[in-house]
Amino acid sequence: MSERNASRSAGCLLLTLGALIASGGAYADGIQVTEAWSRPTPPGIDVGVAYFVIDNQGRNDRLVGVSSPVAKRAELHISQMEGGVMRMKHLEAVEVKSGVPTSFEPSGRHVMLTGLKQPLKEGDAFPLVLSFANAGPVKVQVHVRGTSGTGEGGHGADRSKMKQAR
Amino acid sequence: MRPRKIALLAAAVVAVCAGIVFGILSRSGDRPEIAGFVYPEPKTISPFKLIEHNGSSFDLDALKGKWSFVYFGYTYCPDVCPTTLAELSRAQELLEEAGLDAGNQYFFVSVDAQRDTPQRLAEYVAFFDRKFVGATGADEALTKFTQEVGVLYSFPEGRKGKSYAVDHSSTVALFDPNARLAAVFTSPHKAEEIVEGFRKILRRRT
Numbered sequence: 606m607s608e609r610n611a612s613r614s615a616g617c618l619l620l621t622l623g624a625l626i627a628s629g630g631a632y633a634d635g636i637q638v639t640e641a642w643s644r645p646t647p648p649g650i651d652v653g654v655a656y657f658v659i660d661n662q663g664r665n666d667r668l669v670g671v672s673s674p675v676a677k678r679a680e681l682h683i684s685q686m687e688g689g690v691m692r693m694k695h696l697e698a699v700e701v702k703s704g705v706p707t708s709f710e711p712s713g714r715h716v717m718l719t720g721l722k723q724p725l726k727e728g729d730a731f732p733l734v735l736s737f738a739n740a741g742p743v744k745v746q747v748h749v750r751g752t753s754g755t756g757e758g759g760h761g762a763d764r765s766k767m768k769q770a771r
Numbered sequence: 772m773r774p775r776k777i778a779l780l781a782a783a784v785v786a787v788c789a790g791i792v793f794g795i796l797s798r799s800g801d802r803p804e805i806a807g808f809v810y811p812e813p814k815t816i817s818p819f820k821l822i823e824h825n826g827s828s829f830d831l832d833a834l835k836g837k838w839s840f841v842y843f844g845y846t847y848c849p850d851v852c853p854t855t856l857a858e859l860s861r862a863q864e865l866l867e868e869a870g871l872d873a874g875n876q877y878f879f880v881s882v883d884a885q886r887d888t889p890q891r892l893a894e895y896v897a898f899f900d901r902k903f904v905g906a907t908g909a910d911e912a913l914t915k916f917t918q919e920v921g922v923l924y925s926f927p928e929g930r931k932g933k934s935y936a937v938d939h940s941s942t943v944a945l946f947d948p949n950a951r952l953a954a955v956f957t958s959p960h961k962a963e964e965i966v967e968g969f970r971k972i973l974r975r976r977t
Contacts, residue, residue, distance in 0.1 A: 644853050647846065647898035649891055652934070654849045684851050690923050691851050691941040691958060711854040712941075712959045718849070719934055 634740035635663020636701070641733065641747040646725045653725050655679075655716040655733055655747050659707040663740065668699040668707075670736035673747075677720025679733070684712050693717075701737065725749045803975055805968030806956055807942070813951035819916040821880065821908035824893040829878070829906035834950035838875045838969075841944045843922045845883035845937045846895045851958065853899075855941060860900035861962035866969065872902075874948070881907040882917065882924040883937050920944050920952060945972065 641657035653676065659668065671679045681696040691712075699714065701707050709715050716733065725731070729749040736742050802809050821829040842859060844852035859877060866872040879896050881887035884907040887895075892905025907913070917924060917940075924939035941958035943965065954972055956965055 644857070647853075648894040650846055650895070652847055652849045654853070682850070686941075686958065688923075689921075689940050690925075690938045692927070692938045693848075693850065693936050712851050715850045 634737075635703075636661050636666060636737055636740040636743055638735060638743055638745045641745045643725055643731075643747050643749045645727045645729075645749055645751070646721060648724070650724075651719070651721040653718040653721050655718065656709045656711065657733075657745060657747070658709070659701050659735075661701045661703050661705070661707070663703060665703050666701045666740055667738040668701055668735055669697075669738050671716050671733065672736075673718060673731060673733045675722055675725070675731045676718035677722070678718070680717050680719070681714070682717045683714045698738075727751050803968070803971035805954060805971060806961065806964035807954060807968065808957070809954040809968075809972060809975075810952060813947050813949070813953045814919075815951050816919050816946075817915070819912060819919070821906045821912055821916060822889060824889045824896065824905035826889065829880075829904075829908070831950045834946045836948055838948060839878060839946040839950075840875065840965075841878045841880055841920070841946065843880050843882055843917065843920075843924070843939055843942065843944075845881050845939070846887050846891060847883070847934065848937065851941050855943070855958065855960050856896075856899040856903070858960045858962045859943060859965065860903070862965040862969075863900055863902055865962055865966045869966070871966075871969070871973070875902075877903050879903055879905050880913075880916075881905065882913055882922075882939055884908060884910070884913065885930055886933070921955065945969070947976075 637660040638657050639660065641655065643653055643655045646653050655673075668681065671681055673679050681699055683694050683696055685692050685694060696714070699707065707714075727749055730746045731749070732744055733747050734742050734744050802811055816831065818831055823829045823833070827833070840859060840862075842852075842855055844855065846852070856879065863872060863875070863877060866875065877900065879892070879899075881892060887905075887907050889905070889907070892907060896903035896905040908916075920942075922940040922942055922944070924937060926935060927938055928935045941960075943956040943960060944952060945954040945956065945968075947953040954968065956968060
């Protein structure tokens with residue numbers, strides 16, 4: 606019985622590890638960052654975005670900074686509806702509570718990349734470093750999906766359609 | 772005895788409340804519920820004059836003869852605008868699949884004319900959808916048009932440099948083929964909700 610359980614657990618662990626690797630997740634000190642994705646940038650636009658989900662199985666932490674070699678600057682932002690107007694605000698830090706997933710998603714919290722050194726193209730991936738007060742830096746690969754990628758279920762690219770006028 | 776009276780009274784109150792709620796619901800029955808707001812009577816808009824990315828006039832005449840989906844934003848917007856335009860593009864595709872797209876046009880009105888030249892708009896909208904048309908205009912013309920549509924925008928940090936942000940209503944306005952404002956879809960936008968809302972509005976008119 607216990608042997609079977611043990612092999613089951615091992616199987617689960619392998620599956621979890623496999624899933625982590627497959628989703629490009631980064632793991633450090635109880636902090637796991639998954640589902641990191643971005644949109645391709647339109648011609649002539651040097652601002653971009655990054656979305657992801659932070660899972661914290663360790664102690665309460667704070668995301669205090671972000672950087673990427675593909676952009677001159679990366680900032681934590683939030684799009685918020687106020688009095689019928691969408692406002693983009695700069696966030697100094699984001700609380701990452703233990704056991705609660707912290708989502709960065711369209712029309713909400715996001716990383717804004719400014720001064721992109723080159724356009725982001727569908728299918729590309731680029732590194733993003735998230736700095737946590739306790740866990741330190743966590744590096745994650747951000748996948749650039751199609752324009753219609755919604756980030757749901759990690760299949761944005763599959764559902765994407767590129768209707769570019771070429 | 773007494774609890775029974777209370778029960779009866781409670782039942783009566785519930786019945787009256789249900790009646791009121793039913794009355795309200797059935798009265799609003801002719802106004803479709805969408806992810807936004809449908810005007811009881813389509814709203815007439817004063818003449819305005821903006822410019823399309825191809826150089827032609829974007830005015831009341833441009834809105835006539837077709838249903839027009841009009842979204843407001845700016846091209847340096849990293850999050851909300853690309854998200855909405857991607858959803859609107861998906862809505863366009865869904866409508867096309869349903870045979871409900873031939874009589875439609877789709878506009879992206881930039882409230883940031885200083886950075887969004889017609890040429891930049893042309894490249895930008897084509898990136899999202901071949902049917903999208905970009906438009907913008909002088910400050911006064913933009914203010915006039917957006918106010919009538921109920922869209923607000925401002926430049927909280929001013930308009931210096933290249934990377935200023937713009938606060939703006941993230942609404943998709945729907946004009947009927949008589950260039951009247953029929954409905955507005957409010958943020959966050961989902962393609963399926965836009966399509967469903969449009970179907971309901973079409974149904975009301977037939």
